[in-house]
Amino acid sequence: MDEVKVFCPATIANVSCGFDVLGVALDSVGDEMVVRKIPKKGVFITKIEGQNLPLEAEKNVAGVAGFALLEKADYKGGFEIEINKKIKPGSGIGSSAASSTGAVWAMNHLLGNPFSKTDLVTFAMEGERLASDVAHADNVAPALFGNFTLVRSYTPLDIVPIKAPEELFATVIHPQIEIKTSDSRRILKTTLTMQTAIKQWGNLGGLIAGLLQNDYELIGRSLEDHIVEPIRSILIPGFDRVKKASLDAGALGAGISGSGPSIFALSRGRQNAEKVARAMKKVYETIGVEHDVHVSKINHEGVRII
Amino acid sequence: MDEVKVFCPATIANVSCGFDVLGVALDSVGDEMVVRKIPKKGVFITKIEGQNLPLEAEKNVAGVAGFALLEKADYKGGFEIEINKKIKPGSGIGSSAASSTGAVWAMNHLLGNPFSKTDLVTFAMEGERLASDVAHADNVAPALFGNFTLVRSYTPLDIVPIKAPEELFATVIHPQIEIKTSDSRRILKTTLTMQTAIKQWGNLGGLIAGLLQNDYELIGRSLEDHIVEPIRSILIPGFDRVKKASLDAGALGAGISGSGPSIFALSRGRQNAEKVARAMKKVYETIGVEHDVHVSKINHEGVRII
Numbered sequence: 001m002d003e004v005k006v007f008c009p010a011t012i013a014n015v016s017c018g019f020d021v022l023g024v025a026l027d028s029v030g031d032e033m034v035v036r037k038i039p040k041k042g043v044f045i046t047k048i049e050g051q052n053l054p055l056e057a058e059k060n061v062a063g064v065a066g067f068a069l070l071e072k073a074d075y076k077g078g079f080e081i082e083i084n085k086k087i088k089p090g091s092g093i094g095s096s097a098a099s100s101t102g103a104v105w106a107m108n109h110l111l112g113n114p115f116s117k118t119d120l121v122t123f124a125m126e127g128e129r130l131a132s133d134v135a136h137a138d139n140v141a142p143a144l145f146g147n148f149t150l151v152r153s154y155t156p157l158d159i160v161p162i163k164a165p166e167e168l169f170a171t172v173i174h175p176q177i178e179i180k181t182s183d184s185r186r187i188l189k190t191t192l193t194m195q196t197a198i199k200q201w202g203n204l205g206g207l208i209a210g211l212l213q214n215d216y217e218l219i220g221r222s223l224e225d226h227i228v229e230p231i232r233s234i235l236i237p238g239f240d241r242v243k244k245a246s247l248d249a250g251a252l253g254a255g256i257s258g259s260g261p262s263i264f265a266l267s268r269g270r271q272n273a274e275k276v277a278r279a280m281k282k283v284y285e286t287i288g289v290e291h292d293v294h295v296s297k298i299n300h301e302g303v304r305i306i
Numbered sequence: 307m308d309e310v311k312v313f314c315p316a317t318i319a320n321v322s323c324g325f326d327v328l329g330v331a332l333d334s335v336g337d338e339m340v341v342r343k344i345p346k347k348g349v350f351i352t353k354i355e356g357q358n359l360p361l362e363a364e365k366n367v368a369g370v371a372g373f374a375l376l377e378k379a380d381y382k383g384g385f386e387i388e389i390n391k392k393i394k395p396g397s398g399i400g401s402s403a404a405s406s407t408g409a410v411w412a413m414n415h416l417l418g419n420p421f422s423k424t425d426l427v428t429f430a431m432e433g434e435r436l437a438s439d440v441a442h443a444d445n446v447a448p449a450l451f452g453n454f455t456l457v458r459s460y461t462p463l464d465i466v467p468i469k470a471p472e473e474l475f476a477t478v479i480h481p482q483i484e485i486k487t488s489d490s491r492r493i494l495k496t497t498l499t500m501q502t503a504i505k506q507w508g509n510l511g512g513l514i515a516g517l518l519q520n521d522y523e524l525i526g527r528s529l530e531d532h533i534v535e536p537i538r539s540i541l542i543p544g545f546d547r548v549k550k551a552s553l554d555a556g557a558l559g560a561g562i563s564g565s566g567p568s569i570f571a572l573s574r575g576r577q578n579a580e581k582v583a584r585a586m587k588k589v590y591e592t593i594g595v596e597h598d599v600h601v602s603k604i605n606h607e608g609v610r611i612i
Contacts, residue, residue, distance in 0.1 A: 150512060208518075
C-alpha cells in the first residue's frame with residue numbers, strides 16, 4: 001500500500017478540570033488527509049483545501065510532525081500529504097493536533113506500524129510546538145487514541161486512555177474571533193493556592209471516576225474549573241451567558257475548549273446535545289457573534305482510515 | 307436492638323497523589339466498639355481499652371461525633387460507648403476517624419438508619435475537627451464506605467467511592483514517634499506552582515483510572531507526590547530508606563500515610579505485601595527505630611458489625 005486516506009478528529013483539551021492533562025476526541029468533526037509514499041526523501045504538502053495555510057512543510061504542523069517521524073524511521077523515501085482542512089485553525093478544538101496526528105498515524109500505517117502510539121504522540125507534539133510554542137499532548141493524545149485520554153506524566157510520557165460512556169455527546173460552539181494559544185497561555189498565573197489545587201484534583205478524580213463508572217451526574221458535577229476558566233473566559237465574548245444557557249438546556253457541564261475561544265458542553269444523548277446547541281446558538285444570535293456549532297458523539301477509536 | 311458491636315477500619319489518607327481528597331480503608335487493622343442505647347440523653351464513654359484517652363465525651367472524638375449526630379436525631383435517649391482502641395492515636399492511619407466513624411455508624415444503625423452515609427461523614431468530621439482542628443473527610447469517608455474514597459468536593463460534600471482491585475494489599479509501618487496532625491499541616495506551603503499542581507492531578511487521575519481498570523502498574527506509576535512528601539518526609543526518621551526498600555522489595559508504590567509518621571506501601575498480592583513489610587522492618591531495625599508493621603488487604607465494605 002502506498003497511499004492512505006484518513007480522518008483525524010477534532011479534540012477538546014482540558015475539559016474543565018484537567019488543565020494540560022485531559023482531552024477528548026469528537027466523532028463528526030475532523031481533518032481529512034491523504035498521505036502517500038514517494039521515493040524522494042522528505043515531507044511535501046502538495047495540497048491544502050479549506051483553509052489558507054502554508055504549503056512549506058517546515059511551516060506546517062503536519063510537515064513538522066512528519067519530519068520528526070521520518071528522522072526516526074528506517075525508510076529512505078518520503079511522503080506527500082494532501083490536507084482537507086475541515087477544522088478552523090485557532091478555534092480551540094485541536095486543529096493543529098488533528099493535522100499533526102493524522103500525518104504521523106498515516107505515515108506509520110504506510111510503513112507497517114514500526115512506531116508505538118506513544119512514539120506517534122511524541123512526533124505529533126512537534127507540530128504542537130510549532131503551533132503554540134509548547135509541545136503539549138492533550139489534543140494529540142485523544143486525536144490518536146479516541147475517547148478521553150489522560151497525560152499522567154510528560155517525563156516519561158505516560159498516556160492513559162479512558163473510555164467514554166456510550167451516550168456521551170459534545171456540543172461545541174466556536175465564536176469567530178481569534179485567540180492564539182500562546183497568548184491564552186501567557187495570561188495564566190504560574191502559581192495557585194493549595195486550596196484551589198485541591199478542588200481541581202478532586203474534580204479531575206471525580207471526572208475520571210464518572211467516565212469509567214458511566215455516572216453521568218458525577219461527570220457533570222466534576223466539570224468545574226477554578227483555575228483557568230475564570231481568567232480565560234474574559235477573552236471569550238458572552239462566555240458566562242453561553243455556559244449558563246447550555247446548563248439550563250440540560251448539559252451535564254460546560255467550559256472552555258482548550259485555550260478557547262470555542263465553548264464546549266457535554267450532554268447525555270444526542271437530543272440533549274442538540275437542544276444545548278440551540279440554546280448556545282441563541283445567545284450568540286442575540287448578542288450578534290458570528291459562530292459555528294458542532295454536535296458530536298464522543299469518538300471511540302481516534303484517527304481512522306476512510 | 308439496643309446494642310451493637312462494630313469494627314471500624316484504620317485508613318490511609320492522601321495516598322501520595324490525593325492530598326486532602328483520597329483515602330483507603332484497611333481490612334485487618336481497626337477499632338472495636340460497643341454502642342448501646344440508653345434512656346438518658348447524651349453520649350457517655352463508659353470504657354476505653356488499649357489506650358489512655360479521655361472518657362469525657364466532650365473531649366473524645368467518638369463522643370463529639372456522637373453529639374453531632376444526636377443533635378440532628380429524632381431521639382429522646384442517649385448512647386453509651388465502649389472503645390477497644392486498637393489503632394494508636396497519632397500513628398497516621400486514621401485513629402480518630404475510626405472511633406468517630408464507628409460511633410456514628412453504630413448509633414445510626416441502632417436508630418434504624420435515619421441518616422445517609424454523607425450525613426454520617428459530616429458527623430464524624432466533627433471528631434476530626436476535635437483531633438486536628440480541621441474537619442477533614444479523607445479518613446472518615448473510607449472508614450465508612452470501605453475501598454478508596456474520593457472527596458470530590460467539600461461544599462457541598464460529595465464522596466465518590468472507588469472500588470479497589472481484589473489483589474491490592476497495603477503494608478503500613480509505624481515508627482514510634484509522635485507527629486501531631488495540626489503540626490504536620492502547619493509546615494505545608496499554602497501555594498504551589500502550576501507545573502507541580504499539573505503533575506499532581508495527572509497522577510491522581512492516573513491512580514483513579516488504575517484502580518477502576520485493575521491496572522496495578524498504572525496504580526504504581528501514579529503513586530507520586532511532588533507536594534507534601536518532600537516536606538513532611540523530613541519529619542519521619544529514615545523515610546527515604548524505608549520507601550526505597552519497599553520499592554526494591556516489589557511494592558507498586560509507597561508514601562506517607564496521612565500526616566505521618568506511618569509509611570504505607572501498596573502491593574499486588576499478600577505475599578508481596580509481606581515481603582515489603584520485612585524490607586521496611588529491616589530498615590528500622592538497622593537504624594534502631596521502634597516500630598509496628600501491619601499487612602492488610604484493602605477493606606471493601608467499611609465499618610461492619612462483628
